[in-house]
Amino acid sequence: MTRRQLVVWLRLAFLFGAAGALEILCRTGRIPRLTMIPPSEMVEHLAAALAGGKFTADIVFTFANIGAAAAISIVLGAALGLGIHALPRLRRVVDPMLASYYSVPTFVFYPLLIVLFGLTRWPLVAIGALFGVVAMILNTIAGLDRVPRALAKTARVLRLGPWATVWRIKLPAAAPSLFTGVKLAVTYSVIGVIAGEFILSVAGLGRQIKFAYDSLDNGTMYALLLFVLTATVLVYFLVHGWERRVHRRWTAS
Amino acid sequence: MRSALRALSACLAAVAAAALAGSAAAERLTVSQYGILLNTLPYSVALEKGFFKEEGLAIDGIIASHGGGTSVRNMLASDLPVAEMALPAAIAAAKQGIDVRIIGDTANTIGELVWVSKKDSPVKTIADLKGRKAAFTSPRGVTEIIIKTVLKRHGILEQSQTIAAGGIGAAVTALNQGAVDAATLVDPVLTKTGHNYQIVFHAAKELPNLSWAMFVTTAKYLSENEDKVRKIVRARAKAVDFIYANREETAKIYAKYWNLSEADAASMLPKFYDIKFWKRGEFNPKGFETMLEGMELVGELEKGYDIKKLLDDRFQAILKEK
Numbered sequence: 001m002t003r004r005q006l007v008v009w010l011r012l013a014f015l016f017g018a019a020g021a022l023e024i025l026c027r028t029g030r031i032p033r034l035t036m037i038p039p040s041e042m043v044e045h046l047a048a049a050l051a052g053g054k055f056t057a058d059i060v061f062t063f064a065n066i067g068a069a070a071a072i073s074i075v076l077g078a079a080l081g082l083g084i085h086a087l088p089r090l091r092r093v094v095d096p097m098l099a100s101y102y103s104v105p106t107f108v109f110y111p112l113l114i115v116l117f118g119l120t121r122w123p124l125v126a127i128g129a130l131f132g133v134v135a136m137i138l139n140t141i142a143g144l145d146r147v148p149r150a151l152a153k154t155a156r157v158l159r160l161g162p163w164a165t166v167w168r169i170k171l172p173a174a175a176p177s178l179f180t181g182v183k184l185a186v187t188y189s190v191i192g193v194i195a196g197e198f199i200l201s202v203a204g205l206g207r208q209i210k211f212a213y214d215s216l217d218n219g220t221m222y223a224l225l226l227f228v229l230t231a232t233v234l235v236y237f238l239v240h241g242w243e244r245r246v247h248r249r250w251t252a253s
Numbered sequence: 254m255r256s257a258l259r260a261l262s263a264c265l266a267a268v269a270a271a272a273l274a275g276s277a278a279a280e281r282l283t284v285s286q287y288g289i290l291l292n293t294l295p296y297s298v299a300l301e302k303g304f305f306k307e308e309g310l311a312i313d314g315i316i317a318s319h320g321g322g323t324s325v326r327n328m329l330a331s332d333l334p335v336a337e338m339a340l341p342a343a344i345a346a347a348k349q350g351i352d353v354r355i356i357g358d359t360a361n362t363i364g365e366l367v368w369v370s371k372k373d374s375p376v377k378t379i380a381d382l383k384g385r386k387a388a389f390t391s392p393r394g395v396t397e398i399i400i401k402t403v404l405k406r407h408g409i410l411e412q413s414q415t416i417a418a419g420g421i422g423a424a425v426t427a428l429n430q431g432a433v434d435a436a437t438l439v440d441p442v443l444t445k446t447g448h449n450y451q452i453v454f455h456a457a458k459e460l461p462n463l464s465w466a467m468f469v470t471t472a473k474y475l476s477e478n479e480d481k482v483r484k485i486v487r488a489r490a491k492a493v494d495f496i497y498a499n500r501e502e503t504a505k506i507y508a509k510y511w512n513l514s515e516a517d518a519a520s521m522l523p524k525f526y527d528i529k530f531w532k533r534g535e536f537n538p539k540g541f542e543t544m545l546e547g548m549e550l551v552g553e554l555e556k557g558y559d560i561k562k563l564l565d566d567r568f569q570a571i572l573k574e575k
Binding site for chain 1: 319320321322323325326329345346349350351391392393394416417418419420423426427430431432
């Protein structure tokens with residue numbers, strides 16, 4: 001067994017072990033039903049909900065918003081990161097603000113976004129993007145800081161223009177940090193959108209989870225929580241897999 | 254570095270000790286929509302006038318919640334599992350196997366809950382809601398029950414759309430954004446901003462008999478702490494009597510706890526006295542009937558649900574209306 005396979009098995013063992021422990025605690029009443037239902041029942045409720053199509057529209061609504069928010073975070077964050085890195089004076093001005101950004105409770109701006117964009121999906125996309133963009137900016141800057149000077153000299157020797165230098169030299173060299181930024185941007189977009197739906201939304205999984213919580217409908221609530229958790233982890237591993245393929249291709253060449 | 258760490262540890266320990274000491278002495282009641290809906294005014298009066306202290310209780314505050322399942326969870330998580338919550342929440346808890354007991358019915362009507370439309374809207378009466386959208390707060394909550402019961406009684410339930418906004422503020426936002434044609438509104442927001450809207454209907458006029466706010470505890474807590482619960486019930490009843498006997502002072506307490514000017518508070522309260530809004534807690538069978546009918550309508554309850562198994566009438570003698 002390779003080291004990587006061992007890690008995968010250990011991960012699975014941990015996951016199933018934790019789920020098994022929860023199952024026992026819930027079934028024996030150590031964790032009351034009002035607090036949590038057994039994981040096996042969560043899976044049952046989720047399967048029934050997905051088969052019945054009850055939450056299909058909400059799933060599409062939420063993940064479309066997350067996709068839009070993540071795309072905006074990543075593209076805008078990378079662009080802003082590039083711009084800030086290229087302008088040292090600007091960087092000195094914004095560095096403290098970027099460093100303290102996540103101590104600001106961004107959700108206080110959500111009602112303002114509703115006033116600006118109306119009770120539609122766009123305040124949710126905006127709050128998701130606001131949450132994710134700075135992670136992408138910071139990781140873009142960190143990645144560009146680590147680009148070896150030799151590569152920049154090589155670009156000058158080859159008489160590459162500024163955009164060609166960025167596109168062919170700097171961004172590929174900064175790829176590890178950029179991928180970290182992408183993973184964080186996606187994660188933060190999920191948090192921003194789902195939490196925004198808890199506060200106020202016309203549709204979406206966050207809204208349904210909130211209603212289920214209010215109605216003491218633990219079956220629906222945990223089924224949807226499990227769905228969000230599983231989907232988010234899947235997306236994370238997809239991005240991670242993409243990162244590994246890119247890394248393998250570049251190190252091979 | 255070491256001395257800084259020592260100082261930080263000492264501070265954290267002091268903060269933790271203070272928090273624990275504070276929480277050990279005092280208790281808090283859970284009250285749905287406290288500080289928002291006026292049925293919760295007796296608790297402010299009881300705190301302000303020291304009625305809880307008079308009964309020898311250590312209640313020094315209220316845990317406010319948005320209602321529904323949140324109130325049930327807050328009540329069960331609290332050291333003092335006594336709460337005021339909406340009847341649908343209490344029944345939902347009972348159906349989940351929680352041994353709730355209803356010990357009082359705390360409001361005569363739904364009070365000043367209205368549905369409003371925008372000033373320039375063509376929606377001026379209930380009939381105008383035909384083919385249009387009306388917002389309520391939470392699914393299967395009191396406002397959904399009211400709007401659907403009213404629409405059904407006017408024969409337009411099938412032709413109208415009702416939308417769950419998520420809260421009173423959210424419902425008004427939806428109205429202002431044009432997402433709905435009518436939304437629910439209560440005081441003090443109604444009095445402060447009512448001039449921006451037109452009233453489509455008053456819930457209390459459409460449904461004059463509605464038992465919706467309940468004083469609740471668990472059967473276990475009641476059996477182990479009957480005397481304490483009796484004292485809480487008595488303190489609240491004293492507060493209700495005070496409200497009716499001392500209008501001016503009640504307005505001042507309302508202003509203080511709801512963060513209003515005394516003039517605003519004094520202008521809002523008279524209509525609640527006119528409809529004899531607050532109750533000591535006597536059960537109203539007709540009111541239960543209307544509410545259960547509404548709960549069947551929204552799919553929250555099966556036909557023929559027996560509410561009597563949740564009612565505990567041991568304090569009804571104290572709670573008889575004067």
